[in-house]
Amino acid sequence: MRREDTIVAVATGSGRAAIAVLRLSGPATRRILEVLAGSVPQPRFASLRAIYASDGAVLDRALVIFFSAPASFTGEDVAELHLHGGPAVIAAVLGRLLETRLCRLAEAGEFSRRAFINGKLDLTEAEGIADLIDAETETQRRQAMRQLEGALSLTVENWRERLVDTMALVEASLDFSDEGDVPEGLTDEAVSAASLVGKEIETVLNDGARGERLRDGFTVVIAGPPNVGKSTLINRIAGRDVAIVSPVAGTTRDMIELHCDLGGTPVVFVDTAGLRDTDDPVEREGVVRARKRAQAADLVLLLFDNKIDADTDGATGFEAVAPENIIMVRTKYDLQPDDEVIEGAVAVSAKTGTGIDILLKRIEQQLAGRSDSQTALITRERHRTALTDAARHLSRVSAAHVSTSPELLAEDIRLGMRALGRITGRVDVEDVLDRLFAGFCIGK
Numbered sequence: 468m469r470r471e472d473t474i475v476a477v478a479t480g481s482g483r484a485a486i487a488v489l490r491l492s493g494p495a496t497r498r499i500l501e502v503l504a505g506s507v508p509q510p511r512f513a514s515l516r517a518i519y520a521s522d523g524a525v526l527d528r529a530l531v532i533f534f535s536a537p538a539s540f541t542g543e544d545v546a547e548l549h550l551h552g553g554p555a556v557i558a559a560v561l562g563r564l565l566e567t568r569l570c571r572l573a574e575a576g577e578f579s580r581r582a583f584i585n586g587k588l589d590l591t592e593a594e595g596i597a598d599l600i601d602a603e604t605e606t607q608r609r610q611a612m613r614q615l616e617g618a619l620s621l622t623v624e625n626w627r628e629r630l631v632d633t634m635a636l637v638e639a640s641l642d643f644s645d646e647g648d649v650p651e652g653l654t655d656e657a658v659s660a661a662s663l664v665g666k667e668i669e670t671v672l673n674d675g676a677r678g679e680r681l682r683d684g685f686t687v688v689i690a691g692p693p694n695v696g697k698s699t700l701i702n703r704i705a706g707r708d709v710a711i712v713s714p715v716a717g718t719t720r721d722m723i724e725l726h727c728d729l730g731g732t733p734v735v736f737v738d739t740a741g742l743r744d745t746d747d748p749v750e751r752e753g754v755v756r757a758r759k760r761a762q763a764a765d766l767v768l769l770l771f772d773n774k775i776d777a778d779t780d781g782a783t784g785f786e787a788v789a790p791e792n793i794i795m796v797r798t799k800y801d802l803q804p805d806d807e808v809i810e811g812a813v814a815v816s817a818k819t820g821t822g823i824d825i826l827l828k829r830i831e832q833q834l835a836g837r838s839d840s841q842t843a844l845i846t847r848e849r850h851r852t853a854l855t856d857a858a859r860h861l862s863r864v865s866a867a868h869v870s871t872s873p874e875l876l877a878e879d880i881r882l883g884m885r886a887l888g889r890i891t892g893r894v895d896v897e898d899v900l901d902r903l904f905a906g907f908c909i910g911k
C-alpha cells in the first residue's frame with residue numbers, strides 16, 4: 468500500500484441529501500486545504516470556508532474540519548469538507564481535488580485500514596465499524612457496537628495475557644530442567660492455567676453461532692406447491708410488489724429475497740418456485756434451487772391451500788428439514804373460511820391480510836428463541852476459525868506429558884497464543900487485511 472498517498476472519498480450516502488461529506492486523509496491534507504480553502508483551519512473546529520476552483524471561482528461554501536495527526540480517525544492528517552449535497556457540487560469539488568494531483572480516490576475500506584495500521588483500531592473493532600454501518604436492526608446495531616467497544620478483543624487479550632504468564636512458568640521450568648532439576652509444581656500450574664483458558668474459549672465457541680446468525684440475518688424460505696400463493700404472501704409481507712403473481716402455476720422461477728426487521732431480529736424472506744415435477748428445464752432448475760434453499764433455511768413456511776395438499780405432496784423433499792423448523796401455512800383462507808385448519812397450521816389470506824400478523828408473530832417467536840436477542844462475541848467465521856484453532860492447541864496442553872516434554876507443552880501454548888493473536892491482528896495480519904477491508908464500503 469502507498470502510505471504516503473493522500474486519499475479522498477465521499478463519506479456520506481449515495482442518495483441526495485442536504486449535506487455531503489468528503490473526507491481526506493494523508494500528508495498532503497494541509498496543502499490541499501491551503502489550495503482549496505485558503506488556509507488550514509484550527510484543528511477540530513468547524514469553519515465556514517469558500518472552496519475555490521483553479522480560476523478562483525467559488526465552487527461551494529462549506530464547513531471544513533481539520534484533524535491534525537495523530538489525533539484523527541486514521542491517525543494521519545484528516546480533513547472533512549461538509550458540502551451542499553447536490554451531485555454537481557460533489558462532482559465539482561471532487562474534480563477540483565483530483566485536479567491538484569495531491570490526492571487520489573480511496574479504495575474500499577482504506578480509511579479504516581490506515582486506522583488499523585496506525586494502531587487506532589484492532590481488527591475486531593474495524594469489523595465492528597463495518598457491521599455498524601450495515602446494521603439494519605436494533606439487535607444487529609447492539610452487537611456491532613459491542614464489537615466496536617472491544618468486547619471480543621478485550622476477552623481475547625485477557626486469554627492471551629494469561630497464556631503469556633503461563634509461558635513464563637514453562638520457560639522457567641525449562642531453565643530448571645537444564646540444571647537437571649524440574650520442579651513439578653511449576654509445570655502443573657502452567658498446565659491447569661492453560662487448560663482453563665482452553666475451556667473458557669470452548670464455552671464462548673459453544674454459542675450456537677448466534678453472533679454470525681444475527682449478523683447475516685435469519686433465512687425464512689416460503690415454499691410449497693405451485694399457485695398456493697407464495698409470491699402473494701411475500702408481497703403482502705413487503706407491503707409492495709416484489710414478486711410477480713399470476714394465476715398460472717409455475718410463475719416464480721428465480722428466488723426473490725426480502726430483508727425485514729421482525730422486532731429487532733433481522734430476517735430474509737425468500738420466495739421460491741412452486742415444487743412440482745415438470746418438463747420445463749428452467750422451472751425444474753427453480754425447483755431444485757428452492758429445495759436446496761429450504762433445506763439450508765432457519766425456518767421454512769410450507770404453504771398449502773387445501774387439506775389434500777397438506778396431507779399429500781406438500782411436504783415431500785423436506786425430510787432433511789427438522790420438523791420444528793417448519794411452519795405449515797394454510798393460504799387463501801378468504802376462499803374457504805369455514806374449512807377446518809389442520810393442527811399447528813396458521814391460516815392466512817394474503818389477499819385480505821387475515822392471519823398475517825399472527826404468522827409474523829409466530830416466526831418472530833420461533834427465531835427469538837435462537838437469537839435470544841442476546842448478542843454474541845463471535846460474529847464472523849474468521850473469529851470462530853481462530854478460536855477453534857486456539858482451543859485445539861490448548862486441549863493438547865492438558866493431555867501433554869509434562870515431565871517428558873515441556874518443550875511440546877511450550878509449543879502448544881505458543882500456537883494457542885498465535886491463534887488468538889490473529890483475531891485482533893497482532894499476528895499473521897497481511898493475509899486477512901485484503902479480504903477484510905475489501906468488504907468495506909468506499910469512504911470507510
Ligand SMILES: Nc1nc2c(c(=O)[nH]1)N(C=O)[C@@H](CNc1ccc(C(=O)N[C@@H](CCC(=O)O)C(=O)O)cc1)CN2
Nearest residue numbers: 478488490532534537538539540541542547587596911
Ligand atoms: N464528521 C464525522 N463524523 C463521524 C466520523 C467522522 O470521521 N467524521 N466517524 C468516523 O468513523 C465516527 C466517529 N469516529 C471518530 C473516531 C475517532 C476520531 C478522532 O479524531 N480520534 C482522535 C482523537 C480522539 C479524541 O480527541 O478523543 C484519536 O483517536 O486520536 C474521530 C471520529 C462517526 N462520526
Ligand SMILES: Nc1nc2c(ncn2[C@@H]2O[C@H](COP(=O)(O)OP(=O)(O)OP(=O)(O)O)[C@@H](O)[C@H]2O)c(=O)[nH]1
Nearest residue numbers: 693694695696697698699713717718719741817818
Ligand atoms: N383469493 C385469494 N387468492 C389468492 C391468495 N393468494 C394468492 N392468490 C391467487 O392465487 C394465484 C397464485 O398466486 P401466486 O402468489 O402467484 O402463487 P405462487 O405460489 O407464487 O405460484 P408459483 O410462483 O407459480 O409457484 C394468483 O392468482 C393469486 O391472485 C389469497 O390469499 N386469496
Ligand SMILES: [Mg+2]
Nearest residue numbers: 697698718719
Ligand atoms: Mg410465485
